[in-house]
Amino acid sequence: MANKLETIDVNLHYGDFHALKGISLAIPDHSVTALIGPSGCGKSTYLRLFNRMNDLIPNTKITGQVLMDGEDIYKIKSSKIDHLRRTVGMVFQKPNPFPKSIFENVAYGLRVNGISDNSFIENQVEKTLRQAVLWEEVKDKLKKSAFELSGGQQQRLCIARALAIEPTVILMDEPASALDPISTGKIEDLIFELKNQYTIIIVTHNMQQAGRVSDYTGFFYLGNLIEFDKTKKIFTSPSKRETENYITGRFG
Amino acid sequence: MTHLDSELRILKSDILEMWRLVVLQLEKGKEALTNFDRDLAEEVVENEKRVNSYELKIDKDCENIFALFQPVATDLRLVLASLKISNNLERVGDIAASVADFVLDAEQDFNKEILERTKILEMYSIANEMLADTLEAFDNEDTRLARTMFKRDKILDKIDEAALDLVYECIITYPEQARNSLLVMSMIRKLERVGDMSKNIAEEIIFYFEAKVLKHKKKKQKEGDE
Numbered sequence: 275m276a277n278k279l280e281t282i283d284v285n286l287h288y289g290d291f292h293a294l295k296g297i298s299l300a301i302p303d304h305s306v307t308a309l310i311g312p313s314g315c316g317k318s319t320y321l322r323l324f325n326r327m328n329d330l331i332p333n334t335k336i337t338g339q340v341l342m343d344g345e346d347i348y349k350i351k352s353s354k355i356d357h358l359r360r361t362v363g364m365v366f367q368k369p370n371p372f373p374k375s376i377f378e379n380v381a382y383g384l385r386v387n388g389i390s391d392n393s394f395i396e397n398q399v400e401k402t403l404r405q406a407v408l409w410e411e412v413k414d415k416l417k418k419s420a421f422e423l424s425g426g427q428q429q430r431l432c433i434a435r436a437l438a439i440e441p442t443v444i445l446m447d448e449p450a451s452a453l454d455p456i457s458t459g460k461i462e463d464l465i466f467e468l469k470n471q472y473t474i475i476i477v478t479h480n481m482q483q484a485g486r487v488s489d490y491t492g493f494f495y496l497g498n499l500i501e502f503d504k505t506k507k508i509f510t511s512p513s514k515r516e517t518e519n520y521i522t523g524r525f526g
Numbered sequence: 527m528t529h530l531d532s533e534l535r536i537l538k539s540d541i542l543e544m545w546r547l548v549v550l551q552l553e554k555g556k557e558a559l560t561n562f563d564r565d566l567a568e569e570v571v572e573n574e575k576r577v578n579s580y581e582l583k584i585d586k587d588c589e590n591i592f593a594l595f596q597p598v599a600t601d602l603r604l605v606l607a608s609l610k611i612s613n614n615l616e617r618v619g620d621i622a623a624s625v626a627d628f629v630l631d632a633e634q635d636f637n638k639e640i641l642e643r644t645k646i647l648e649m650y651s652i653a654n655e656m657l658a659d660t661l662e663a664f665d666n667e668d669t670r671l672a673r674t675m676f677k678r679d680k681i682l683d684k685i686d687e688a689a690l691d692l693v694y695e696c697i698i699t700y701p702e703q704a705r706n707s708l709l710v711m712s713m714i715r716k717l718e719r720v721g722d723m724s725k726n727i728a729e730e731i732i733f734y735f736e737a738k739v740l741k742h743k744k745k746k747q748k749e750g751d752e
Contacts, residue, residue: 481598482596485598509598509599509602510598510599510602510603510737511599511603511737512599518599518600521598521599522530522597522598522599522600522601523528523530524528524531
């Protein structure tokens with residue numbers, strides 16, 4: 275399988291704080307990679323490399339290469355960054371729908387990208403709501419405010435919104451940590467469905483979730499990538515003592 | 527210590543107790559045969575129930591740990607290995623009881639000459655030592671000792687293979703002990719299985735400590751660093 279994303283010796287500093295220490299990692303296309311590790315280990319920082327969201331944090335310094343389809347996304351023209359963020363969708367911990375209708379939440383990304391063909395937009399909204407396994411629940415109330423949905427539905431709406439602009443990569447930062455078990459299950463099933471078409475990276479504190487949804491798992495600690503391997507290997511016989519201690523809950 | 531740690535500790539102590547009991551069952555069985563001690567043989571048969579209840583207890587321990595703690599890595603391997611080890615120990619327990627049953631079935635003392643010629647006592651000693659050593663290997667994380675099982679099992683196999691002709695000779699030589707000779711034959715067939723089960727247990731010990739799967743591997747790979 276070709277590598278969709280790759281970092282080569284990436285170091286990242288927030289001011290004096292060394293948040294990522296020489297991370298080299300290749301992420302295969304059409305796979306789900308889970309990033310695990312204790313709070314402050316660098317996993318979310320690493321995730322945000324791929325849509326250049328760290329750029330928005332003052333005093334951030336990044337060295338090394340971050341490649342998408344072989345191209346260094348930190349060497350592209352600043353005018354291309356918007357395009358990059360279109361190809362890399364992101365879903366956050368707390369569902370954050372816009373204060374708009376369900377329909378407009380999904381259509382928004384298309385409209386700001388200059389698409390005005392209403393029938394195209396309608397098709398795309400239905401298609402992505404179906405992809406996010408939300409269509410059946412909302413098809414009769416598309417004009418209603420997104421805030422009327424439950425937390426789990428709002429999160430799937432946010433996933434539909436990310437999918438609408440047809441990204442190739444989806445970054446998820448704790449996408450189910452604020453949800454009940456049923457909604458969590460739906461999000462996990464959705465991730466499993468989506469990996470046929472997208473490359474997904476998910477940051478999670480829930481290790482069983484990492485085990486259930488991902489093909490590969492990376493364990494971060496104190497800014498280092500301690501171990502990266504197939505998820506089955508990590509959760510049955512990890513190579514590093516630190517990984518073993520973390521996943522078995524004997525940390526520190 | 528985490529909650530899971532304390533549950534795993536209970537599991538380990540249950541399995542070690544079961545193990546010691548089964549080792550003791552084999553030892554008593556051998557003594558019962560050597561001294562034609564019917565009381566002791568009866569005790570072994572009776573104690574089989576205790577072995578079985580350990581197996582049920584360990585099954586339940588493992589089921590609870592899976593359901594409540596979702597163990598991973600070394601913890602997962604311990605639970606999986608415990609399930610299989612206790613299953614093998616239970617079968618060894620069955621064998622100890624069956625052999626004791628054969629002793630009870632004998633109508634007269636076993637002729638020492640028959641026990642000598644068929645090598646059944648030697649076989650019994652080796653089987654006992656093998657099982658006792660798997661216990662030591664588990665308790666001391668000694669995978670080297672566990673690996674010795676693969677070679678030692680061969681000695682039992684040889685005694686088993688030679689048994690038919692030797693028992694036949696005994697029947698001819700001591701016709702008044704023909705029935706006992708046949709009982710010895712049956713015991714040898716049973717004891718041979720203890721070697722196989724010690725091997726199975728050794729594989730689980732190596733899986734637990736080294737995360738290596740040796741089942742259905744060739745002999746050279748198994749003996750590895752021996």
